[in-house]
Amino acid sequence: MTPDRVALLGMFETATKIKQCDERFRLLLASGQIVCTYYSPRGQEIIPSAFSVLLRPDDYMVTTYRGLHDHIGKGVDLRGLWAEFLGKRSGTCKGKGGPMHVTDPTSGLMVTTGIVGSGLPIANGFGLAAKLAGTDQVTVVNFGDGASNIGAFHEALNLAAVWKLPVIFMCQNNRYAEHTKLADGTSVERIAMRAAAYGIPGVTVDGNDPIAMYEAAATAVRRARSGEGPTLLEGITYRFFGHIMGDDMKYQPAEERQAAMDADPVPAFRVWLLAEGVAEEVDLAEIEQRCDAAIDDAVAYALAAELPSPDELEDDVYAENLA
Amino acid sequence: MTPDRVALLGMFETATKIKQCDERFRLLLASGQIVCTYYSPRGQEIIPSAFSVLLRPDDYMVTTYRGLHDHIGKGVDLRGLWAEFLGKRSGTCKGKGGPMHVTDPTSGLMVTTGIVGSGLPIANGFGLAAKLAGTDQVTVVNFGDGASNIGAFHEALNLAAVWKLPVIFMCQNNRYAEHTKLADGTSVERIAMRAAAYGIPGVTVDGNDPIAMYEAAATAVRRARSGEGPTLLEGITYRFFGHIMGDDMKYQPAEERQAAMDADPVPAFRVWLLAEGVAEEVDLAEIEQRCDAAIDDAVAYALAAELPSPDELEDDVYAENLA
């Protein structure tokens, strides 16, 4: 299942949009024009790009605080996303959720959780719903390497395996859990090796290689869609800008980081597309401009949008406000 | 590391004591002479018997509600144990803990928990203490097949592996978790296969075979004692009398149960000891009588013992009673 031209350009567009969105966030944050907690996904663009061309809007996705790339990849509207990050009333979640809790059922982005590992058990519920409803919807749940050490990971993979749920457990292994190196907290070299504990396929792939990532994701999606059950997929990637904006990154060796940034997957993808003749410079430039424009629009929209009013505080706790 | 005669007879004595104790409990419960929640360990005698001759009193053990066999194997005094089950003041825990919560630091039986899987993280703490104190004490934590599906199992094994703790994770696979068959809740055939997820040895052994069980336990103990780290050991066994006393056992096929009881490990061990010439009939009979006498004594003691007084209720919550 190699990606065709449309898929490749779609992936490139997603990757570009993520990269540019991230750059804009960091720029505005650094200059003090906006304020919010920000977990940069820069360096991890390729994984969600693959899913962006493989999933349908009615497929489900669950992600984490470091979710901006997944939100964009699943197709969450940029205006709402920016407005949510800025805490505006017209944000995806009325400003109540914030960056760590984006939900957008329209695009299938169902849950963004700030609790490490907790998305996995919930993803099973979406998979169960699809199975019971007899649809062929697939659920992808993203999480980090560090999350593979928490109990919820284990319970979720076992249940998904026992019930053969159409769920893809997408471990974005960026080699750090906050400040902790993979090897210092995790007893296996490859997270995918843990699939053996559940009798399901475990696949490690270069998560920054668009073709490899596409193929691995496509296999897992096909498997899930055809009722064969879950896959534990591990994409090896790297987090360029520390755990959270403001992080001093001292625990990350400078050379290691530099090497990763030198191999920046988005420009590398661009070079490859040109070298392979998949696209011309003009095609890619057009994509880049389109992304830029969309971001300009979203930023302008979000900056101009209104903050919620304190009156709205007590709505949305229950279906009907309690007395 | 084959067991010598002393070890074999020690194991036989432990197995006999467990079997007889269990029989006495069930007899007194069935006849209404005593009342307590009771999780019979009958059929699972061999696993704790192996540890009874391999561990020192200063080695630590953690077990579960189905813990009577482990308590006996670790050397908890029978009088206190019986008194605790009967809720008496002179019970191991003053009648406050009960069957599910026996603690006896004198014999190294440190924690008995009623929450599935929760003993494993605590066992790591004993292992950590030994490591930090520079002793060669070993910790054994017992749990069931069903417990291998809960989050605490995963977190504990990973941490033990990362920290190379001297902990033996002893899965007593009796093929049922309450009323659920192994295969219906567990995504691997052998629990020991899960060791691969932590890069530690995982060993499955016939937990009813005294020699195999001794050898596997001895290897794990040696490994832990010499600082080489944890082992996940799985002993295949069978639970003769359902999950809890009173259980209708309908979910257990009658033939399966009958086959297991026909292969009752304690009489089988006896036959083997005689056949191999390890002991004479008179030796074994003497052991059996000694066990019987000890149980007579413990039962008489416990039945005669006093119940605690309501005045004692509020002691033992804190080191000093709060105002």
Next chain:
Amino acid sequence: MSTATEPQTVMLPMVAAINRAIDEAMTKDPRVIVLGEDVADSEGGGVYKATMGLSTTHGTDRVRSTPISEQAIVGAAIGAAIAGFRPIAEIMMFDFIAVAMDQVCNHAAKLRYMSGSQTAVPITIRCSAGAGMQFGAQHSDMLEAWLCHVPGLKVVIPSNPADAKGLLTSCIFDEDPCVFVEQTMSYFLPGPVPVGEHVVPLGQAAVRREGTDLTIVSYGRQVNDCLRASDALAQDGIEAEVLDLRSLVPLDLDRVLTSVAKTRRALVVHEAVTRCGFGAELSAQITEHLFDSLAGPVARLGAKNVPVPYSMPLERAYLPGRAEIVDAARRVVEH
């Protein structure tokens, strides 16, 4: 009761009433599913048989035995609920909710709010609960106060089989996550249960006994102890009004205040440990609203402030019993 006409009620123990509620909800609405340890019939239909027969009637797709994985159970219920189902998740005993508090409190409770009402989590979590069976400290807790402290959850505790049926039905069809607490000691006590559809709305307390001298507010099986205590009090000429809250969230504060405004004295009784129990919240609220008309302080009677002990005399001393209720009520009236 005439045998000639179709009876309106049948005598059932609470556990059977619960079974009927689920059965009828599943029959009525295909979105209702059940998941939990040992809930299917191949596993005995639940350790207390609360789900007995359901997998046979409704299929093992909809009545699903799970591994021992409470986070996975509640998580799967949450996801399926967001995707349109109405899952009933069983946590075998209330104490075990401690291993799933993250799913219950950080997710089920908060997802509606965090999503700005784009998603809802209409799950029901059933827990058997409470002391009195000599199960010891880890199988006997009443933890409703934890959950009442979490905005987004509803908390329901029935005192009798009919309410168990009617309240559970409300929970299943409620749009919000509900925790439904079933005291094990009540499971096998029979009571009349309406046949067929029976709904008791959440947030409506019931006056179980009318009285003028004090109001005893309670919930769950302790309501029955309060009623028996009231009979004893009546022999001394003390007429207690006994309220059964049925749901703690939503709380029928109006009903409570109406009664206490009349009697001017209140006693709150529950099984949970007194310190930071739900009685504290009730005491505070009653006092805030009715201070000037109260004849004395609101009194609380709950379990002693200790882990649940195993030994019977200790467990008895731990629990609030009928005699303690009588004593506490007397003190309230004498203030």
Next chain:
Amino acid sequence: MSTATEPQTVMLPMVAAINRAIDEAMTKDPRVIVLGEDVADSEGGGVYKATMGLSTTHGTDRVRSTPISEQAIVGAAIGAAIAGFRPIAEIMMFDFIAVAMDQVCNHAAKLRYMSGSQTAVPITIRCSAGAGMQFGAQHSDMLEAWLCHVPGLKVVIPSNPADAKGLLTSCIFDEDPCVFVEQTMSYFLPGPVPVGEHVVPLGQAAVRREGTDLTIVSYGRQVNDCLRASDALAQDGIEAEVLDLRSLVPLDLDRVLTSVAKTRRALVVHEAVTRCGFGAELSAQITEHLFDSLAGPVARLGAKNVPVPYSMPLERAYLPGRAEIVDAARRVVEH
């Protein structure tokens, strides 16, 4: 302050005071160990740098970074404590304790009782906590009421750097499991901290301001809001007495009652959600003891009954602030 003599105190933010307390405890007693996510210096000494330098000084054997496994963290602390150590376990944020509630509440809290005092669990669980940083619903909760409802636990919340040092020292050397709650918003506010050994015993509330017209009982960073609100109230001629509880369990009820007996009016202020918050317990206890001398009902001011919202104006409206304290105090006095 003279520079010629050794200063008795240094100005430190709370996070540094916490660091000193741990450092000094580790120096004094080799049984003190630290475990938690990112706590060692190779991981930056904690996300808020509370443990910075400790692994360099005391070694990575005693200051251990862990995987993201809160059950394993608390479990390891429990086992090591029973075996004679005095572990300090860090749960990065209070909300995450939800994944470890079983270890905290079913084990740490109960093991002394269940063993008839044969074993003890002298652990300290440190959690950064609270709203005000726009972290949203899963990184902002104050959950102390959950823990106060669990017999066997002690619960401590400092309001200033000196107390943080002195109370944490008490927790570390206490024989029982203590949960030590550190509000993130207070981490970087400096205050004078005694140099060298400094112990503030648990169960001793501090009178932060004397007054005659009402008693404001609070704890944690809200004490400072209460003090500022009291200044505003004083301008209107209302003299509030402000009590800082410091520990909720054990509770210095005597001090609270003495004050309220004098002022005859009480307001409880905390950051946690009001419903079933610790304020309910205090309100109930004060009323039970002092009903006849109270001039009006005990009032409570806590956060609104909603998950913590992200957007700043909502988060502000969620939290009890200085203006709300002033208003609430006025209403109390006017009753």
